Amino acid sequence: MRTRKMDAVKKYLKDFAQEARELYLNEAVPYLEHAPSPLEFYREWIGPNKPCIIRNAFSHWPALSKWNPAYLREAVGSKVISxxxxxxxxxxxxNGDRFVMPDERKMTFSSLLDVIEGKVESKGVFYVQKQxxxxxxxxxxxxxxxxxHIPWMSEALGKLPDAVNFWLGEARAVTSMHKDHYENLYCVISGEKHFILLPxxxxxxxxxxxxxxxxxxQREDGGFDMVDEAESEKVSTSTMDPCGPSEPRPGVLPCLPAGTAPPLHRESRRDALPSLPLVPPCxxxxxxxxxxxLVRHGV
Structure with a gap:
């Protein structure tokens, strides 16, 4: 009886995922050629919880023409960043049997550009990814x-953004699979970003x-060790990042097993639910x- 009930649940969930795509989700993320009005944005994208890519939404930003290594060195080269x-x-x-977070270090912006541009050799992959x-x-x-802030986004949501983040990385830098609990916009100033989106x-x-x-x-010879967080947190508070940890991390963390799919960011224990051995739609x-x-939504 229990097996039959579980088989029925699996079928309903698989059908639900397929019907969601057929009824309201798009096979591909749609492109808009200009920024929408706040009402249109909320009605067409925020309300249905659907992503979209908008062209010409910030073509007036000076950053598009100004942000290059030379300009950034002059403007913020001496600034110390995370x-x-x-x-x-x-x-x-x-990684193996651990959920591993990066080595967070402080360095000047110019030093980071030296690594990214290949002027300084480094065995690590560097990524500005603070949130x-x-x-x-x-x-x-x-x-x-x-x-x-993006005016039509702020008006549609009735609030200003909680955070405005600057991300910079080399081609090898990867943002692991995760979910955001809020609406967000991702603007590409230079280069390109590859996303995999699941509803x-x-x-x-x-x-x-x-x-x-x-x-x-990272060791002095350039190699890396994985250190359990309890041991890592014994370092002096004078070396801690001013942004602090993104959230408390007691005990074990729920996330995707290695070799199954891109790993998820840490989430609350209540989200560590049994998964079903089904193949989802593409x-x-x-x-x-x-x-x-890119407009992405919290789930």
Missing amino acids: VAVTPNGYADAV CSNLMEELPELTGDVEP PSDRPFIPYELYQPAVYR PAVPWLHRSEL
């Missing part, structure tokens, strides 16, 4: 080149396991290029 360093480009990801409004807090000199209806197909948290630490896989803006 940089995530990993051996393979995967931060906040499963504590680091553009406003660490790099206020650059805020005049962008808008501190909330695919949640039952995502497997979770529990992993002990750890962090990467996800949306958009490429975001220079001057394009």
Whole structure:
């Protein structure tokens, strides 16, 4: 009886995911050629919880023409910023039997550019990926080149953004699979970003396991060790990042097992639900290029 009930649940969930795509989700992420009005944005994208890519939404930003290595060196080259360093480009990801977070270090912006441009050899992968409004807090000199908020987004949501982040990385840097609990916009100033998007209806197909948290630490010879977080936190508070940890991390963490799919960011224990051995429909896989803006939604 229990097996039959579980088989029925699996079928309903698989059908639900397929019907969601057939009824309201798009096979590919749609492109808009200009920014929508606040009402249109809320009605067509926020309300249905659907992503879209918008062209020409911030073509007036000076950053599009100004932000290059030479300009950034002159504007903020001496500023000390927070940089995530990993051996393979995967931060906040499963490695063996650990959920490993990056080696967070402080360095000047010019030193980071030296690594990214290949002027200084490094065995690690460097990625500016802070999510504590680091553009406003660490790099206020650059805020005049962008808008501190997107007017039609702010009007549609009735609030200003909680954070405005600056991300910079080399091609090997990867943002691990995760979910955001809020609406957000991702603007590409230079280069391109590859996304894999899964709708909330695919949640039952995502497997979770529990992993002990750890962090990467780079040795003097350039190699990396994985250090359990309890040991890592014994360092002096004078070396801690001013943004602090993104959230408390007691005990083991639920996330995707290695070798199954891209690992998830750490989430609350209540999200560590049993997964179903089903194959979900194909996800949306958009490429975001220079001057394009991706709208993503919390689930």
